[in-house]
Amino acid sequence: SQTIHQWPATLVQPVGSPLSLECTVEGTSNPNLYWYRQAAGRGLQLLFYSVGIGQISSEVPQNLSASRPQDRQFILSSKKLLLSDSGFYLCAWSREGGRAHEQFFGPGTRLTVL
Amino acid sequence: GENVEQHPSTLSVQEGDSAVIKCTYSDSASNYFPWYKQELGKGPQLIIDIRSNVGEKKDQRIAVTLNKTAKHFSLHITETQPEDSAVYFCAASGSYGQNFVFGPGTRLSVLP
Numbered sequence: 441s442q443t444i445h446q447w448p449a450t451l452v453q454p455v456g457s458p459l460s461l462e463c464t465v466e467g468t469s470n471p472n473l474y475w476y477r478q479a480a481g482r483g484l485q486l487l488f489y490s491v492g493i494g495q496i497s498s499e500v501p502q503n504l505s506a507s508r509p510q511d512r513q514f515i516l517s518s519k520k521l522l523l524s525d526s527g528f529y530l531c532a533w534s535r536e537g538g539r540a541h542e543q544f545f546g547p548g549t550r551l552t553v554l
Numbered sequence: 555g556e557n558v559e560q561h562p563s564t565l566s567v568q569e570g571d572s573a574v575i576k577c578t579y580s581d582s583a584s585n586y587f588p589w590y591k592q593e594l595g596k597g598p599q600l601i602i603d604i605r606s607n608v609g610e611k612k613d614q615r616i617a618v619t620l621n622k623t624a625k626h627f628s629l630h631i632t633e634t635q636p637e638d639s640a641v642y643f644c645a646a647s648g649s650y651g652q653n654f655v656f657g658p659g660t661r662l663s664v665l666p
Contacts, residue, residue, distance in 0.1 A: 474653075483643060483658040484598070499653075530597050542588060543654060545597035 442467035446531050446546040453553055459504075459518040461549050463531030466512065471533040473514040474543060475506055478528040490514060491536065526553045556581040558646050560657030567634050568665050575660045577644035578626040586647035587627050588654070589618060591640045598643060602629070634664045 443466045453459060465471050475487040486499045488506035496506050503522050507515045514531055528550050532543040557580040567573050579587075585606040590598035604611045604618045604627065611618050615634075620627040631638055641661050645654040 484656040486653060486655075489653055532597075541586075542600050542603060545590075545599070548595075548597050550595075 442533075442544065444531060444533055444544055444546040446529075446549050448549060449547065450550045451552070453521050453551065455523055455553055456520050459516070459521050459525070459551070461516040461529055461531075461551075463514040463516075463546055464512055465514075465533045468512070468533070468535070470511060470536045472536055473508060474532040474534075475514065475516050476530040476532065478530060478548075480527070484530065488516070521553045523553050526551055556584055556646055556655040558644060558655045558657040560644050560660055562660060563658065564661045564663070566663045566665060569634060569636060571634055573629075573631045573634055573638070573662055573664075575629045575642055575644070575662070576626060577628070577646075577657050578624075579646040579655075580625065581646065582622075582625065584646040587618070587620060588645050589629050590643045590645070590656075592643065592659075593640045601642075631662075634662075636664050636666055638662060639664045 445464050447462055473490045476484040477487055478484050488496055488498055490496050490508045493508050493511055504518050528548050530548045531546040534541045534543045558577055560577045565573055588603035589601050591601045592598040602613050602616050602618050604620050606622055609620055615632045617630040639662055641659045643659050644657040
């Protein structure tokens with residue numbers, strides 16, 4: 441069966457510090473990978489998606505970047521965090537292919553920037 | 555691009571009653587419509603989905619209906635239970651099919 445992991449679960453960082461959130465998927469190959477941000481009491485905003493190693497598409501301009509160094513590893517980074525980067529970050533995966541498929545979400549990382 | 559609206563934003567029902575959440579979408583090319591349930595502090599989990607070639611789908615107490623002409627779809631939960639309390643999100647696939655646009659969510663409270 442497939443599983444998706446995210447870490448850390450919670451993170452408190454000062455403004456201006458760097459960020460690295462990691463997501464890994466087990467039990468599948470060539471998944472599509474996604475990073476979402478969820479502000480408190482709000483919906484899910486797609487930040488990045490990837491259909492393969494080194495292939496990253498950004499949905500919104502922002503202070504964050506993403507990388508996919510391995511097939512089942514997706515990393516969200518920032519060089520200098522802003523207060524507005526606080527939120528609940530969710531990684532998700534779906535099966536490859538052009539047809540829309542269910543997205544499976546990880547447990548999330550709650551980031552607080554002070 | 556796709557835009558998804560969801561109503562109501564909050565919904566309170568008595569245990570045993572039905573709950574209905576409605577979503578509208580703008581892109582007529584969207585063809586996949588999932589519903590997710592998110593409990594506090596957790597990632598969303600799929601509860602039911604429907605594709606554009608189907609008008610209705612049921613899974614026990616949960617059903618989804620789709621009206622492609624009007625571009626709206628709805629989640630129906632019957633015989634609600636306290637454990638149904640959560641935030642529910644609808645989504646629509648983008649024109650390519652890979653990416654979802656989510657609605658803003660509905661906070662459902664089932665009162666015992």
